[in-house]
Each structure stands twice: as C-alpha cells, then as structure tokens.
Amino acid sequence: MLVSIKVNGASVSRDVEPRLLLVQFLRDVCGLTGTHVGCETTLCGACTVLLDGQAVKSCTVLAAQADGGEVTTIEGLAKNGELHPVQQGFWDCHGLQCGYCTPGMILAGVQVLERTPKPSREEICRGIEGNLCRCTGYSHIIDAIARASQGKKP
Amino acid sequence: MKNLVGRPIKRVEDPRLIQGKAAYVDDLRLPGMLHAAILRSPHAHARIGAIRTDAARALPGVTAVLIGADVNPHVSMVTSPDVMPGQKSPKHTVLAGERVYYVGHAVAAVVAADRSIARDALDLIEVNYEPLPAVSDLEAAAQKGSPLTHPELGTNMAYTWDLKGGDAAAGFKAADVVLKVRMRHPRVIPMPIEPRGCIASWQAGDETLTLWTSTQIPHLIRMLLPKLIGVPEHRIRVVAPEVGGGFGAKLNLYPEELLLCHLTRRLGAPIKWIESRRENAATTIHGRDQIGDYEVAVKKDGRVLAIRSRTLADLGSYLQMGTPAIPTLTGLMLPGCYTLRGIDIQVTGLHTHKMATDAYRGAGRPEATYTIERIMDIVAAELRLDPVDVRLKNFIKASEFPFESVAGVTYDSGNYAGALKKARELASWDKLARERDAARREGRLVGLGLSTYVEICSFGPSHMMSAGGWEWGSVRIEMSGQVTIITGATPHGQGQETSFAQIAADRLGIGLGDIVVLRGDTSVAPYGRDTYGSRATAIGGTAILMSIDKIVEKAKVLAAHLLKSSLKQMEFKGGRFYVRGKAAKALTWKELASEAYNARHLPKGVEPGLEASSFFEPPNCTFPFGTHIAFVEIDRDTGEVSIRKYVAVDDCGNRINPLLVEGQIQGGIAHSIGQALTERTVYSEDGQLLTGEFIDYAIPRASDIPEYVMGSTVTPSPSNPMGVKGVGEAGTIGAAPAIANAVIDALSPLGVRHLDMPFTPEKVWRAIHDPASRPPVLREAKKGGKR
Numbered sequence: 001m002l003v004s005i006k007v008n009g010a011s012v013s014r015d016v017e018p019r020l021l022l023v024q025f026l027r028d029v030c031g032l033t034g035t036h037v038g039c040e041t042t043l044c045g046a047c048t049v050l051l052d053g054q055a056v057k058s059c060t061v062l063a064a065q066a067d068g069g070e071v072t073t074i075e076g077l078a079k080n081g082e083l084h085p086v087q088q089g090f091w092d093c094h095g096l097q098c099g100y101c102t103p104g105m106i107l108a109g110v111q112v113l114e115r116t117p118k119p120s121r122e123e124i125c126r127g128i129e130g131n132l133c134r135c136t137g138y139s140h141i142i143d144a145i146a147r148a149s150q151g152k153k154p
Numbered sequence: 155m156k157n158l159v160g161r162p163i164k165r166v167e168d169p170r171l172i173q174g175k176a177a178y179v180d181d182l183r184l185p186g187m188l189h190a191a192i193l194r195s196p197h198a199h200a201r202i203g204a205i206r207t208d209a210a211r212a213l214p215g216v217t218a219v220l221i222g223a224d225v226n227p228h229v230s231m232v233t234s235p236d237v238m239p240g241q242k243s244p245k246h247t248v249l250a251g252e253r254v255y256y257v258g259h260a261v262a263a264v265v266a267a268d269r270s271i272a273r274d275a276l277d278l279i280e281v282n283y284e285p286l287p288a289v290s291d292l293e294a295a296a297q298k299g300s301p302l303t304h305p306e307l308g309t310n311m312a313y314t315w316d317l318k319g320g321d322a323a324a325g326f327k328a329a330d331v332v333l334k335v336r337m338r339h340p341r342v343i344p345m346p347i348e349p350r351g352c353i354a355s356w357q358a359g360d361e362t363l364t365l366w367t368s369t370q371i372p373h374l375i376r377m378l379l380p381k382l383i384g385v386p387e388h389r390i391r392v393v394a395p396e397v398g399g400g401f402g403a404k405l406n407l408y409p410e411e412l413l414l415c416h417l418t419r420r421l422g423a424p425i426k427w428i429e430s431r432r433e434n435a436a437t438t439i440h441g442r443d444q445i446g447d448y449e450v451a452v453k454k455d456g457r458v459l460a461i462r463s464r465t466l467a468d469l470g471s472y473l474q475m476g477t478p479a480i481p482t483l484t485g486l487m488l489p490g491c492y493t494l495r496g497i498d499i500q501v502t503g504l505h506t507h508k509m510a511t512d513a514y515r516g517a518g519r520p521e522a523t524y525t526i527e528r529i530m531d532i533v534a535a536e537l538r539l540d541p542v543d544v545r546l547k548n549f550i551k552a553s554e555f556p557f558e559s560v561a562g563v564t565y566d567s568g569n570y571a572g573a574l575k576k577a578r579e580l581a582s583w584d585k586l587a588r589e590r591d592a593a594r595r596e597g598r599l600v601g602l603g604l605s606t607y608v609e610i611c612s613f614g615p616s617h618m619m620s621a622g623g624w625e626w627g628s629v630r631i632e633m634s635g636q637v638t639i640i641t642g643a644t645p646h647g648q649g650q651e652t653s654f655a656q657i658a659a660d661r662l663g664i665g666l667g668d669i670v671v672l673r674g675d676t677s678v679a680p681y682g683r684d685t686y687g688s689r690a691t692a693i694g695g696t697a698i699l700m701s702i703d704k705i706v707e708k709a710k711v712l713a714a715h716l717l718k719s720s721l722k723q724m725e726f727k728g729g730r731f732y733v734r735g736k737a738a739k740a741l742t743w744k745e746l747a748s749e750a751y752n753a754r755h756l757p758k759g760v761e762p763g764l765e766a767s768s769f770f771e772p773p774n775c776t777f778p779f780g781t782h783i784a785f786v787e788i789d790r791d792t793g794e795v796s797i798r799k800y801v802a803v804d805d806c807g808n809r810i811n812p813l814l815v816e817g818q819i820q821g822g823i824a825h826s827i828g829q830a831l832t833e834r835t836v837y838s839e840d841g842q843l844l845t846g847e848f849i850d851y852a853i854p855r856a857s858d859i860p861e862y863v864m865g866s867t868v869t870p871s872p873s874n875p876m877g878v879k880g881v882g883e884a885g886t887i888g889a890a891p892a893i894a895n896a897v898i899d900a901l902s903p904l905g906v907r908h909l910d911m912p913f914t915p916e917k918v919w920r921a922i923h924d925p926a927s928r929p930p931v932l933r934e935a936k937k938g939g940k941r
C-alpha cells in the first residue's frame with residue numbers, strides 16, 4: 001500500500017507492506033537510524049518520535065496509521081545547526097551515557113515541555129514515565145529537561 | 155591553560171548521540187546483507203525429535219534454514235575455563251544438539267532477505283520435543299533425586315569451592331553469641347536498552363572476517379574466535395560500534411556471534427542478527443542468584459570475630475565465560491570493610507534449567523556487600539547496639555593500609571570511617587533517626603539504613619586473570635600537531651573519549667578540540683583487554699599517560715637538537731618546548747611534529763614520527779569504598795516502599811571528570827534500586843521465564859528514583875600513577891544493602907529481623923501481616939565464651 005509521511009519536513013511516499021511499522025519506515029525506508037528499537041512492545045520508549053506533534057512509540061504504530069501525518073525524529077530536532085534546548089540540556093547535564101534511549105528520551109522531554117513549559121520534578125518524571133534508561137539512573141535526565149525549561153546556559 | 159583533569163567537562167561523545175548520528179550495530183547496512191533469526195526452545199528441558207524445515211525453506215526470500223547437526227560440526231561454543239578443582243562442565247553447542255536445557259535455547263537458524271521474512275520462517279519450522287523433567291529452583295536442584303540439568307554429568311553440582319582465612323574456629327570459640335541467618339540474593343536480568351546484535355562479513359578475496367558486535371570485549375572475542383570458527387587471529391577484525399549499554403551482559407562471547415561467523419562464510423554474504431527483547435531477557439546472561447547460610451561469631455560489644463558461610467550459587471544450565479568464577483568474588487570480598495579474625499566460606503555451584511548467570515554489574519561483590527552489611531545490622535539489632543557503632547568498632551583503620559583482609563586480598567587504600575562520618579553529616583543522621591522515632595510513635599513504618607562498602611575492581615594484575623590484566627594505549631601527535639589517542643579499552647557510555655582526552659590535554663598542553671580518542675575496533679587498537687570490572691580509566695588511562703610521557707621525552711630530544719641546546723636545558727610547559735630561561739623562543743607541538751615526520755633534521759639515532767604506545771600492567775586491583783544511607787517509608791496498607799532521602803558518599807580516589815563519576819554512581823544506584831525494590835526474575839517450577847519483557851521485569855522508571863545527596867572523599871589509589879579507582883560498579887555494590895537495611899529497620903517494630911530482596915509491595919505487605927513469612931535470625935548465646 002502507498003504511504004505518504006512528512007518526515008522532518010520532507011515528504012516521503014513509498015509502497016509498503018501493510019504490516020510495516022512506523023519505526024521500520026523511518027529506519028529502513030528513510031534511513032533515519034537515530035530512532036532506536038529496544039523492546040518492540042511500547043514499553044521502553046527508545047523509538048519515541050513526534051507524530052503530528054504527539055509523542056508516540058513508533059514500534060507500535062503502523063506506517064499506514066501515520067499516512068498523511070507529520071513526523072519529527074531526533075534528526076529533525078536541531079534547527080539551522082542549533083541544538084534544540086532539550087538536546088542542549090542533555091549535553092550540558094550529562095543526561096546520557098550509552099545514548100541508546102536518548103533520542104526517544106529527548107523527544108519525550110520535548111513533549112513534556114510543550115505540555116508543561118515549567119514542569120516540576122514530579123511532572124518531568126511523569127512525563128518520561130514511558131521511557132526507560134538503564135545507564136543514567138534518570139537524575140541527570142531530569143536535570144536536563146529542567147534546565148531546558150529554564151533556557152539556562154551552563 | 156587551566157587544568158582539565160578534575161573538572162566536570164561536558165562529553166565530546168554527546169553531539170553525535172543527541173542528534174541521532176551515532177551508529178549502533180543495527181544501524182549498519184552492508185551491500186547484499188542477509189538477516190538471521192533464531193528459533194528458540196519453548197521448553198526448559200526436552201529431547202529434540204524430528205525437525206521439519208521444508209516449509210520454512212520454501213518461503214520466498216529464505217536463503218537457508220539450519221539446525222544443530224548442520225552447524226555444530228563446523229563451529230564451537232566458547233567454554234568457560236575450568237577454574238574450580240573438579241569442575242563439571244556441560245558441553246554446550248552453538249545450536250542445540252539432542253536436548254534443549256533452558257527456555258530460549260537456540261534450536262534452528264533462518265537466514266533470509268530481511269528480518270521480517272526470517273521471523274516469518276521461524277513459524278514454519280516444526281520441532282518435535284519430548285519434554286523431560288526440569289528443575290528451576292536452586293535448592294531443589296541441590297536435593298538428591300532432583301531432575302538433572304545434564305544427566306550425563308550425573309549431578310547438578312558443578313563445583314565446590316572453599317576459602318578459609320585467619321582462624322574462624324578460634325573466632326567461634328571466643329564468641330559470646332553466634333547468630334545464624336539465611337539470605338537470598340535474587341536473580342536479576344541486566345536488560346541493557348539495546349539488545350545484543352551482530353553482523354558478520356567474510357571477505358572471500360582476502361580471507362578475512364569482520365564481526366561488528368554489540369559487545370564490551372571486541373579484543374577478547376578476537377582472541378577467542380580462531381579456535382572456535384577456524385579462522386586465524388590475524389585474519390579477524392572485531393568491531394564494537396556504538397554500544398547501547400552493557401553492564402556485564404555484553405562481557406561475553408555468545409553462540410549467536412559464533413553462528414554468524416560461520417554462516418557468513420557458508421553463505422558468502424554479510425549477515426545481521428538483532429536480538430529481540432524477549433530473547434535478551436531469556437538468553438543473555440543473568441546475574442546474582444545465590445542462597446547462603448551464614449553463621450556469625452560475635453562479642454557482646456559488637457565485635458564480629460568470624461563468619462562461616464555455606465552458599466549455593468545458581469550457575470544456570472550452561473557456563474558462559476565467567477559463570478563459575480563470579481560466586482568466588484563474593485567469597486573474596488565477604489569480609490568487607492572489617493577486620494575479622496577468620497572466615498570459613500564454601501560455595502557450591504549448581505546447574506538448573508535456566509539461563510546462565512555471569513558478570514552482571516558488580517559481579518559477585520554486590521552479594522558480598524549485601525551479606526556483610528546485613529550481618530552488621532543484624533548484629534546491631536540482636537545485641538541492641540547502634541549500627542554505626544558496630545561498624546566503627548569493626549572497621550579497618552585508615553592507618554592500616556595496605557591491608558590484607560582475612561580473605562587474603564590486599565586492599566590498596568581506604569578511610570572507611572572518614573566516608574561514614576561524611577555521609578552521616580550529609581544525611582543529618584541523628585535528625586533522621588529522631589524523625590524515624592517520632593514517626594514510629596505515630597505508627598508509621600519509617601526506616602533508616604546504611605551500607606559501608608568496599609569493592610574490588612580495576613582487574614587486575616595478569617596473574618589474577620586468564621588472559622592478561624593489562625591495558626594498552628597509544629598516542630600519536632599527527633603532523634598537524636593534533637592528537638590521536640587509541641585505547642584498548644572499549645568504553646560504551648562511560649565517557650572515556652572525554653576523560654582520556656582530558657588527561658592528554660593537560661599532559662600535552664593541547665586543547666580538547668585537537669584530541670580524538672578512538673576505541674572499539676581491533677584493527678585500530680591492535681591490543682586491548684576492553685571494558686569490564688571498572689577497569690578502563692585506572693588501567694587504560696594509565697597506558698595513555700605512559701605513552702604521553704614517552705612522546706614528551708622524544709620531543710624534548712628533538713627540540714634540544716633543533717634549538718641547538720642540551721636535553722638537560724629543555725623545559726616543557728603548556729605545550730611548548732624551550733631552552734631554560736628562553737621561553738620566548740619555543741617550539742610548538744605542530745612545529746616539532748612537522749620536523750618529526752619530514753625527518754630532514756632529526757638528531758642521529760632518532761627515528762622519525764611522534765607516537766608511542768604502552769602496556770600498563772597494574773600491580774594490584776583498586777578498592778573503592780563509601781557509605782550510602784537510605785531513609786525510607788513503607789505504606790502499611792500497600793507494602794509499597796518509598797525512598798525519602800538518599801545519601802551517597804563514594805571514594806573512587808582521584809576523579810578525572812566529576813560529572814562522569816556522578817553519572818556512573820547515580821546509574822549504579824539505580825540498578826541497586828531496581829534489584830532492591832522492583833526487579834524480580836521469575837521462572838516457573840518447570841523453567842518458564844515469566845518475566846521476559848519490560849512489562850513484567852520492572853527496571854526502575856524515573857519516578858522510582860529519589861533525589862540524591864551526593865558527596866565524596868578522596869583517598870588516592872597507589873595502584874596507578876593517577877591515583878584513580880574504578881567507579882562503574884560502586885553504586886550498584888553500595889546501594890542495595892543500604893536500602894535493605896532501611897526497609898528492615900522500618901519493619902523492625904513489627905518483629906521483622908530479616909527480609910530478602912526484592913522488597914516488592916506484595917512481599918513487604920506479607921511481612922507486615924504474616925509473621926510466618928518473615929525469615930528468622932537464630933541466636934545462640936554462649937556462656938563464658940565456651941562452646
């Protein structure tokens with residue numbers, strides 16, 4: 001079936017198997033491998049992207065369901081060579097170690113700040129509840145999102 | 155230029171990782187690449203009958219379907235060294251032979267044009283299994299008449315290991331009280347967010363094999379492969395690309411890596427295999443899983459004289475590389491921070507129909523720390539003493555280092571009372587204790603617990619290791635004056651691309667932006683012993699330092715020659731070489747490098763080039779230590795534990811980058827919080843893994859993590875010139891006992907004297923409401939110190 005998705009501002013149309021997942025579309029069709037797969041069951045959040053502005057787990061969205069939609073992946077977050085404040089926050093606060101959960105975690109963080117521009121620690125924790133990190137112990141991730149919300153430079 | 159070592163520098167690794175530009179193994183695509191999927195046993199123990207693969211083979215897009223009989227004659231599984239006297243080791247093959255003996259055991263492999271087709275084909279393979287009796291419970295496996303994991307071995311017992319140190323018998327004779335308790339160290343699953351995966355590619359023309367694999371140990375794998383796959387070492391390249399978490403789970407050589415090395419030669423195409431989450435949970439190593447009976451000889455004043463332990467260790471169904479050795483680390487570190495008179499330790503390793511255990515973050519030391527720190531609290535509780543006082547009474551003193559523990563391990567340096575004092579201050583211990591007491595009077599369940607840990611890491615002198623405990627590193631000043639560092643360590647998130655550059659920047663007087671650190675490729679780093687056991691900075695960093703010193707010496711000779719002076723007169727400061735007193739006329743690295751490679755004006759006998767490499771052989775391991783304090787409250791109605799305050803004071807010697815150290819400790823504590831509160835590995839009686847996904851194996855989420863108060867003391871290690879100790883595992887080793895002690899303290903007014911992890915709401919609720927569910931502590935008073 002023909003699927004057309006606007007990915008990071010560029011339209012991509014492709015004839016795909018109906019069972020193709022959005023994450024496979026992004027990784028295999030678009031070649032955007034920044035979106036990772038950690039569990040294939042919506043539980044770890046490594047595959048989180050924004051679909052029409054909403055954070056979704058792209059491992060359990062069919063490409064067909066995203067037909068006609070707009071997707072933002074980690075590759076599309078920086079604008080004109082300038083990091084998104086959440087990306088910058090992760091860098092400044094050592095919000096990542098192995099980096100595997102990071103793209104999904106950053107996009108979840110972007111969603112947190114869109115919904116709650118000045119989140120409390122509890123609101124940040126609730127907002128990234130669907131994203132697992134095994135390296136950092138989350139403290140620096142929480143710091144990173146908090147810093148992005150303050151627009152603070154180190 | 156300000157020194158960079160000791161400062162919280164942002165990581166140079168991060169720009170690629172936060173923009174989706176990093177390449178993990180699943181991100182690599184080779185022309186003509188095929189994809190493998192693996193059919194796994196649904197039974198814990200069964201005889202394999204007929205396997206029908208014709209329907210799978212007929213599926214369009216399928217290249218090959220192979221079973222054990224096709225593969226095993228050509229490729230072998232790595233065997234664990236027989237480290238124990240009389241060790242009984244089962245033969246393990248790449249694909250199952252006549253029997254499967256754990257759920258997830260690989261039975262057949264499909265190779266196809268893409269991953270979806272390969273997985274579809276798995277469903278078309280028919281295997282006739284004849285189920286056999288299975289044993290999944292460790293204690294059941296130790297019983298006579300238990301089903302045997304490997305009938306041909308005649309027993310489930312793989313080995314018995316004894317460690318006696320000091321005079322335990324004298325300690326028990328002199329004791330006023332003997333305490334007896336049974337403790338369990340539950341099985342945990344490492345669960346890195348990136349599962350395992352690999353790509354193998356055979357280049358027929360030059361007869362070389364390249365293996366890209368999500369591993370911590372590309373060098374060790376390259377060393378092990380030749381005998382197993384029949385390709386000589388110098389024709390093998392192993393690459394660990396970006397690796398998405400290891401924690402010991404990727405400190406191994408697994409059957410799938412061997413299988414793919416074989417299949418790429420057999421089929422003449424590059425082949426990729428990526429593990430699913432369920433496969434990761436079921437077929438990547440697990441950790442811990444010990445049950446111990448402990449007897450503790452104590453004086454009335456709280457002095458612990460001796461410990462006797464009889465421990466069963468669940469090795470799982472077969473042996474991965476480090477499986478049998480891990481429980482011995484528990485024995486070696488059982489004395490903890492304390493001066494005991496004697497220990498008498500016996501570990502029995504047993505096979506069960508479960509996944510193999512091996513080195514998961516901490517690897518044997520969390521079990522040791524948990525045991526000794528619970529013992530200290532049990533002693534305090536039973537003798538009505540203060541848990542802090544009991545520790546202070548038994549500590550090795552700062553003046554006694556280097557200290558040979560009763561287990562025969564020489565601790566390098568320490569100040570245990572110093573870290574304890576600092577943690578108590580940061581926690582406002584006395585205030586918390588008053589708060590707890592006030593809460594208790596209101597009927598609330600509030601507890602305060604501590605853990606004072608010491609661990610062994612930075613393995614190690616080569617005599618301790620089966621394949622060298624050194625590390626290698628090289629430094630090259632390029633003709634441009636920029637610097638390429640190559641390390642044999644294999645960082646995968648720890649941040650040594652940054653910390654090693656910091657070390658070099660200071661020593662060379664060159665900016666961080668002009669330094670790059672390469673790692674993880676055996677063709678780039680010809681030697682290496684990789685990253686595990688918190689060793690990369692202490693050992694790998696020192697190899698870099700040694701190489702820099704060699705280069706500086708050579709550059710001085712060259713500079714003296716070019717400046718028409720003598721070596722004695724040469725000064726080196728801030729990246730500039732000059733004759734003493736003539737700093738204005740200095741040569742820079744760029745100028746010297748240009749001369750070194752153009753080689754037209756070299757002094758006699760000096761080789762061109764400006765590079766050096768070094769092996770560092772450490773004289774000893776390092777012994778980080780610290781004190782962790784947890785303050786918890788338990789919901790009486792639900793049994794839920796919440797950590798209200800957490801204080802961590804860690805001493806890892808000198809800190810190259812405190813930000814990275816903090817990240818390692820926080821991450822380590824999170825693993826411990828998982829083990830203590832949320833993670834529970836459940837195998838059914840017949841060996842089904844019931845916690846094989848994140849939905850039922852609950853690694854901590856952000857909301858499970860308290861806000862930390864973190865502090866440090868600094869006691870440099872004499873085991874390396876930088877005075878650093880490792881820090882990758884310290885948090886995991888130190889934290890769980892503090893949480894356990896706090897939880898049990900909270901429940902103590904109800905009569906709870908011990909409880910085993912994990913403190914899930916159900917278990918805690920039962921402990922609150924059902925006295926029969928509480929493990930006992932037996933107490934044997936002795937008159938006049940006689941038996």
